[in-house]
Amino acid sequence: EKNGFDHFMLKEIFEQPKALEKTMAGRVDKETNEVDFPELAWTEEQVAKWDKVHIVACGTAYHAGLLGKAAIEELTRTPVDVEVASEFRYRNPIVNENTLVIAVSQSGETADTLAALRQSKELGAKTLSITNVVGSSISREADNVILTLAGPEIAVASTKAYTTQVLSFYLLGIYLAQKKKQITPEQNAQYMAALQEVPEQMEEILFHNDEIKEYGESIKDAKSVFFLGRGIDTAVALEGSLKLKEISYIHSEAYAAGELKHGTLALIEEGTPIISLLTQEKLYDKMLGNIKEVSARGANVLGVTMRGNVKVTQYVDETCFIPETYSLFTPLLSVLPLQLISYYTSLALGNDVDKPRNLAKSVTVE
Ligand code: F6R
Numbered sequence: 001e002k003n004g005f006d007h008f009m010l011k012e013i014f015e016q017p018k019a020l021e022k023t024m025a026g027r028v029d030k031e032t033n034e035v036d037f038p039e040l041a042w043t044e045e046q047v048a049k050w051d052k053v054h055i056v057a058c059g060t061a062y063h064a065g066l067l068g069k070a071a072i073e074e075l076t077r078t079p080v081d082v083e084v085a086s087e088f089r090y091r092n093p094i095v096n097e098n099t100l101v102i103a104v105s106q107s108g109e110t111a112d113t114l115a116a117l118r119q120s121k122e123l124g125a126k127t128l129s130i131t132n133v134v135g136s137s138i139s140r141e142a143d144n145v146i147l148t149l150a151g152p153e154i155a156v157a158s159t160k161a162y163t164t165q166v167l168s169f170y171l172l173g174i175y176l177a178q179k180k181k182q183i184t185p186e187q188n189a190q191y192m193a194a195l196q197e198v199p200e201q202m203e204e205i206l207f208h209n210d211e212i213k214e215y216g217e218s219i220k221d222a223k224s225v226f227f228l229g230r231g232i233d234t235a236v237a238l239e240g241s242l243k244l245k246e247i248s249y250i251h252s253e254a255y256a257a258g259e260l261k262h263g264t265l266a267l268i269e270e271g272t273p274i275i276s277l278l279t280q281e282k283l284y285d286k287m288l289g290n291i292k293e294v295s296a297r298g299a300n301v302l303g304v305t306m307r308g309n310v311k312v313t314q315y316v317d318e319t320c321f322i323p324e325t326y327s328l329f330t331p332l333l334s335v336l337p338l339q340l341i342s343y344y345t346s347l348a349l350g351n352d353v354d355k356p357r358n359l360a361k362s363v364t365v366e
Contacts, residue, residue: 060162065082070232103128195329216348
């Protein structure tokens with residue numbers, strides 16, 4: 001059932017290109033190249049009514065939600081809040097008939113996410129769920145459902161569910177922009193062409209993973225690993241850090257690189273591994289400035305960046321290049337090396353990769 005892979009996690013990492021293809025198929029009109037969600041069938045009037053979007057989720061799904069915010073705000077200029085469900089539900093959130101609440105959950109059974117969804121319904125919001133499990137509580141109770149077609153995810157550490165959630169947000173953002181007439185047919189076609197290329201670009205990363213493996217093994221004795229990014233790279237840094245903590249049990253933190261000077265720099269020592277993401281061209285120089293700061297304190301820096309950005313090699317100790325795409329879509333590619341790093345680090349430590357200590361696949365207690 002592991003299809004020749006040693007662990008479910010590795011199998012699921014490698015299933016991502018197919019999972020993305022499946023999630024995309026049926027949601028793209030082959031003739032117009034527009035996004036179509038037959039399962040939503042929202043009218044223009046309905047979409048125009050929402051003046052606020054709230055995304056609620058836990059863990060990795062919350063990290064996908066951060067990218068959902070970036071996509072929906074960028075494409076539709078509608079304000080979006082993202083919050084972990086266990087905080088949202090206890091703080092009297094401002095939600096009403098003009099709010100769209102999106103609950104994101106792989107299992108569709110996470111207790112806090114379900115409670116946040118129920119509360120939003122009571123407050124009169126329209127609710128949408130993005131889930132991977134047909135018939136799950138969250139999928140049944142939301143007004144509308146976008147199913148991610150990742151297939152069953154067995155490993156506790158979520159991988160293909162995350163990338164299909166992120167893709168769903170991109171498609172949703174484009175769909176909403178279409179309904180609000182905020183996207184030109186040309187831009188639409190360009191975005192869709194770029195998204196359709198992603199599965200193949202993922203394959204490229206997956207089949208050249210020997211260096212990533214070596215890197216993962218090289219950090220196994222680290223006391224602490226830091227992930228740095230700016231803009232949407234910060235959201236990906238959070239996900240990379242969670243994945244590493246979860247299965248390698250190494251302490252790790254993710255930081256918006258601009259925050260380094262406000263405390264974190266004190267923790268950087270000789271040899272501290274730093275995984276830095278540089279996928280946002282307009283932020284390259286700022287990131288390189290931050291990399292200089294940590295290198296000056298002896299950190300060992302890996303840069304994950306787009307293939308064209310060779311300049312970065314002068315500033316970092318090691319580089320991991322990924323294929324180029326629109327800056328909004330880079331997380332679908334940049335997260336892959338991070339997933340693989342956590343896998344190989346955990347493996348090198350002899351941990352139970354698929355069933356890390358203290359964690360359950362589906363968290364049905366509050
Ligand atoms: C991390 C992980 C967890 C889940 C979280 C939410 O790899 O798997 O952080 O993402 O427990 O679970 P779902 O998406 O099922 O609501």
